Amino acid sequence: MGTLGYYSTLARLAPGGLARGVARRVQGVARQALYKRRERLDEPRLLEAFGVSQAEELAERVLAARSGGAWCEVDQRASVLEALAALPGAEERTLARARAALRGQYDVFGTTMCFGEDQPVDWSRDPVSGYRYPVLPVEQLRLERPGVDPKYPWVLGRLDCLVALGQGYWVERDTAGRSTFARAFVTRTLDFLQANPVGQGVHWTCGMEVALRAANLAQALVMFSDAPEVRRPEFLVPVLESLAEHTAWVEAHLEDKGAVPNNHLVSNHVGLLVVGLLFPELPEAPRQVARAVEGLRAQMAAQVHVEGTSFEGSVPYHRLSVELFTLAWVVARGMGVDLGARYATRLRRMYQASRAWCSEQGLAPQLGDNDSGRVFPWQERDSRDQGYLAPLGAALFEEASLAEGPFPDEAAWLLGLPGLECFRALKPAAPARSVSFPAGGFHVLRGAGAVVTVSAGAQGQHGVGGHSHNDKLSFELHLHGRPVIVDPGTGTYTREPAERNAFRSTAMHNTLEVDGVEQAPLEPGRLFALPEAARARVQVFQPGAELDRLTVRHDGYRALSSPVGVERTFLLDKRERALGVTDALVGVGLHAVVGRIHLPNREARLRTATPEELTRALRVPGAPREFEALAVELGPAEAPEAVVLFAAGLAPRLDASRYSPGYGQVVPAQVVVFGVRLSPPAWLRWVVVFK
Incomplete structure (x- = not known):
């Protein structure tokens, strides 16, 4: 996709976004021109702003007897x-x-x-x-x-x-x-x-x-x-x-010049708000606070869906957005500034969304970019950890539906003893349930010790896809809190552009690749854009006590010379403790279809399935009637976590791969590869049996 095609796509996906972006660029040029002409704040003007005549008086005026309600005030x-x-x-x-x-x-x-x-x-x-x-x-x-x-x-x-x-x-x-x-x-x-x-x-x-x-x-x-x-x-x-x-x-x-501003603009407003509220005597502080309040309210509405998911198209970036909006909320509330009921409602729902996809150990799936970003790095945490957010949200909003897990250090700092007492008074939350977030594009199946999170929705940032990957119909599987089938992560951004795009590619996700083509074109020179092409969406979402069914599809391969539509059905069978996956392909022509299952380590092996595993797999609805002779066992040999059985003809193999559990970190891993040449309509089936 050339430059003209790229901007044509943006114009189609974000109507008016380019025009608004151009207008904001003009405004930005004007702001910068004014900034360059402004008079720098020197010591005399600083003293005048704080109402003192000598620098020695400044400390008493600025720092003495601070009694505001911000978490960082000494009286807290x-x-x-x-x-x-x-x-x-x-x-x-x-x-x-x-x-x-x-x-x-x-x-x-x-x-x-x-x-x-x-x-x-x-x-x-x-x-x-x-x-x-x-x-x-x-x-x-x-x-x-x-x-x-x-x-x-x-x-x-x-x-x-x-x-x-x-x-x-x-x-x-x-x-x-x-x-x-x-x-x-x-x-x-x-x-x-x-x-x-x-x-x-x-x-x-x-x-x-x-x-x-x-x-x-x-x-x-x-x-x-x-x-x-x-x-x-x-x-x-x-x-x-x-x-x-x-x-x-x-x-x-201000980072508002793109067609669709993102978390950077939120950060700009958070910085203006915090500094202006803590030091209101600074010359421009009152106006900057007013601007930040207006901006934060607007960006909460623009960047957080009504259901509570971030518009970034990335589960890890959801964590960053939660912390950004929370810092603004906590400081503003402590200083008597109201960010509004809609802001509070959506922030609370952001916490609920994070809880929905976390497994028992608090780890979230790595769907979309993960740059390990935090605003509250006050306790050492895994880059995938979001488990601390639910109890923080519970204390912040007195919300019983979030009251699970230990009270985290972050909440102790931000909310103090009242926050802890509030959390302890809440009735423990009911277990998290299966849920679909259609606007965010993430869908969660839960039960039998499993958490399955599936990516099927529009590209993030209103279709621009800045932090999205070619991961449509891909998923992560966590068993008893441990990631067993994973999204390989992000690796890096600008240090190695080729690696950046490799980690964003279809082949690095647990989905089907048809004829070696990407779901959506990856433009080598645009590392933070992946415009909408796949149109991923949910067809069926049916959670149940014994069986969860999710059917999702995308049209990324409708653009092939011989078009193909891809539909995937997940069946979480809680009785058999198994996950059945069926890929249906509809279209014309002969195609090479490859599926992949990425693992977080090298702890996998080919072996013959046991009679008990075969029996359980056959009882999963929609399972194939005949399996390959060799299955793939996942997890340590002495304590395996699952085994994957494939329909006859899919011929699985294990290849070397890479896994990035956090930004800048890449470790050796394995990937299960299977596939066939076929003419649609056709179906590919496989079953993951939990140990």
Whole structure:
């Protein structure tokens, strides 16, 4: 698809989106022009804004006697500490993260970087390639380079480490230890500000990163507001000036210029809101807060479906969106700002959607992109973990339907003791049930220890497909909380474009590939676009006590010279503890059809099915009458988890593959491959029998 075809598709999928995007670009140019002409906030103007005449008076005016309702205010500390004390290991986890930040130790997508205590941080280096982005004006900076990934330095530049130091400062009882955390906060903050002047270097190339950094710096500064180390004018003046510069930069570079704005724009508004509410005396804060409130309300309506799913077309990005909208909600509510009933309703439904597809261990499927993004990295979690969201949502909204699992560290920090008491008072939620999210395109079958999550819906971002994959009719299977059949994940973004597209391809998903063609064209130069072509949709969704039936289809192969329609039926048989899958192909011509079942590891083998397995498989509705001699056993040889039996003629084999459990992480794995040459109409059947 060439450029003209690409934009023609966008115009068709998002009517008016291109025109609005062009209009927003014009507005953006105007905003940036005004930004360049604006008078920078210097010390005299800062003092005037805060109503003091000398810098020495600033600390008393800004930091003393703070009594707002935001979670990070010092008067919330006692409540938070009581909640943490009730959670086994929470204080120890907090201090471990804070001490790592003290040492200058960071985990960046599985790569550990350690700079040492009181040592400068190499903020602009990509640790994988070793490339260091030059500190140049952003207009002169070449962001995307072969083999280099800006997301790695961006992780450092969000300054999550400052919040970690603030949390250590709150939890630490020893006076000297608390002082050490405060000094580290001052050192790390000034080190970053001096190494990354406004508008220069990799840390100013993405408005989302600037906004989240501003929010973290503002929250951390409030957490340290009673520390003598931060009350000195030589620290407080440049930090407050920097917060003003951050929000001015974000406002001038709002990420609203695409045909369909996404989570980046939400992040922009979150940063403006948090900084403006915590430091309302900053010159532009009242107007920026008003803009952020309006923007967040609008983006909640635009980016979250009524059913509660994110419009991103990605389950992992749903987690990021939940945390973004939650931070805004918690800070706004604490400061007396109302984001509206619709905002609250959809946020609550976002938590319910996340609970619906999580397995018993809290892991969510990796359908769509997974960049391991978080807003609350306050407890070490797997990139696929969403299990902590349900109890957080339960306490946040006093919602019994979410009350399951342990109260998480994130909730203790955000909601304190009242949140814990609220959660403990709720009646435990009933077990999650099978559910279909037609707008989001994800459908969940549950029972017999299994969670099956199927992708069948429109591409994300209203058809643009920025974080969608060619995964229509693909699925993940979790058994007793463990991922057994998986989506291979994301791997990387811009570091290796070919790998990016390989992980997005049809062949890297648990679906059918016809004649070696993609479900939707992958444009090599557009790594964050996958315009609608497959038209995936649900035909039948029938959950039941003993049997769940889901029939889905897509038209991605209707464009072949000999068109083919693909329909897949999932039958979760809870009596037999098995999953039956039937692929029906309708069309004309002779076609090579290949199916794949991706695994998270190399723990699979071919073997003969046992009589008991054959008997159970045959009892699943729609099962084939005759099976291949060899089945595929999944899981460790000493404790297998399932066995897959294929209809005669499908001839399964095991090939080497790759699995990415989180961004930037790729491990060896296996894939089950099967297929035939056929002339439609035809049916391919196989059964997964749970052990």
